[in-house]
Amino acid sequence: MSTALRPTLILLPGMDGTGTLFTPLLQALEPGWPVQVVHYPVDQPLDYPALVERVMQALPTDRPFVLLGESFSGPVAVAVAARCSNGLLGLVLCSSFVCNPRPGWARLHPLLGFLALQRLPFWPMDALLLGCFSTPALRSALAAAIAQVDEEVLHARLRAVISVDVRHALANTQVPLLYLRAGRDRLVPRSSGQQVLQWREDAQVLDIDAPHCLLQAAPVEAAAHLLQFMRRLMSRPAPDH
Numbered sequence: 536m537s538t539a540l541r542p543t544l545i546l547l548p549g550m551d552g553t554g555t556l557f558t559p560l561l562q563a564l565e566p567g568w569p570v571q572v573v574h575y576p577v578d579q580p581l582d583y584p585a586l587v588e589r590v591m592q593a594l595p596t597d598r599p600f601v602l603l604g605e606s607f608s609g610p611v612a613v614a615v616a617a618r619c620s621n622g623l624l625g626l627v628l629c630s631s632f633v634c635n636p637r638p639g640w641a642r643l644h645p646l647l648g649f650l651a652l653q654r655l656p657f658w659p660m661d662a663l664l665l666g667c668f669s670t671p672a673l674r675s676a677l678a679a680a681i682a683q684v685d686e687e688v689l690h691a692r693l694r695a696v697i698s699v700d701v702r703h704a705l706a707n708t709q710v711p712l713l714y715l716r717a718g719r720d721r722l723v724p725r726s727s728g729q730q731v732l733q734w735r736e737d738a739q740v741l742d743i744d745a746p747h748c749l750l751q752a753a754p755v756e757a758a759a760h761l762l763q764f765m766r767r768l769m770s771r772p773a774p775d776h
Contacts, residue, residue, distance in 0.1 A: 542599040542624050542765055543569040547590060547608035549748075550692050551680040553577065557605075558676070560750045563758035571595070577684045580691030583699055587614045595622065601765055603627040605750060606723070607692060610701045617704040624768040626708060627761065629715040630749050632727040633734065634700040663721050668745060668752035677748070705734045711771075712738040713764045715757060717749040739764075 544564070548554045552575030561570060573593050575586060590611055594600065599622050604612025609631025616626045661669050664677065681689075712735050716728045728740050741760055745753040 540769060541568055542601050542768060543571055543595055544761065544765065545590075545594065545600050545602045546570065546572045547602070547604045547612050548573070548575065549606040549608065550689065550696075551684055552607075552688075552692075553680045553683055555680050555683075556676060556748070556751055559754035560758060563754040565758075565762055568762070569598075571600075577688060580685075580688045582691065583610055583614070583695050586611050587618075590615050591618065594619070598622070599624050601625045601627065601768065603629060603761070604631055605629045606631050606747065607696065609633065610699045613701045613705045613708065616710060617701075617707040623710055624771070625711045625713065625764060627713045627715065627764065628731065629757070630717045630720055630723050630747050631714075632696075632699075632723055633702050633705050633730060635697050636723045636727045664747045665752060666719055666721060666746040668719075668748075673748070673751055676751070702730070702734050705731065708735065711764075711768060713760070714738055714740045715749060715760065716740055716742050717745045717747055718742050719745060720747045720749075722747040 546557050554572040554574045557572055573590055601624050602612050602616055609628045612626060613633060616623060661674055665673055714728050714731050731738055743749055743753050743756055750757050
């Protein structure tokens with residue numbers, strides 16, 4: 536299959552924003568498949584609208600692409616997809632949400648500025664994000680990614696999650712939508728996937744036996760679903776560039 540015919544997979548990272556945690560997925564994807572990883576600043580507390588503008592500027596203008604939003608970046612991907620008219624073939628949400636996945640977190644909003652995230656023990660995060668899928672390599676990669684990000688930036692992103700709501704933007708998206716749901720996600724509940732279906736009844740929801748860090752713990756299965764999805768998109772009429 537000619538590389539020129541393949542859409543570029545644009546990867547938007549989780550809350551760390553570094554993009555380094557995509558390594559297992561990149562290794563599992565078909566060799567030669569074009570991929571672009573978008574990185575967020577580790578020292579600038581940008582809100583969702585600012586991140587959307589950053590991603591819009593990073594999108595290719597000369598080739599078709601598929602947009603994947605992992606976890607925190609799901610709302611970014613949705614907002615971008617709602618605005619894109621050229622080049623975008625499909626949208627993928629992975630372990631993600633379109634509004635606050637845990638409404639109870641709203642009560643913690645005033646306390647976020649006092650939460651010393653970088654000084655907390657790592658084991659609660661390990662249990663929440665990896666669970667029984669945790670390995671030394673995954674723990675090391677996760678800890679290293681989080682350590683790169685300023686605490687103020689992590690606070691800002693947590694506040695953004697609490698107040699985000701892109702459900703109407705999701706309804707305005709037109710491209711095929713794939714939702715990869717982690718069957719053992721302790722962070723984003725199953726209801727977040729159901730909410731996506733409420734606003735996009737045609738969305739394809741696939742369950743994978745994995746923790747919240749689905750792309751890291753089950754990269755081979757995730758890559759297989761992504762490649763199948765993108766190949767289907769290639770058989771559809773290409774949008775104007």
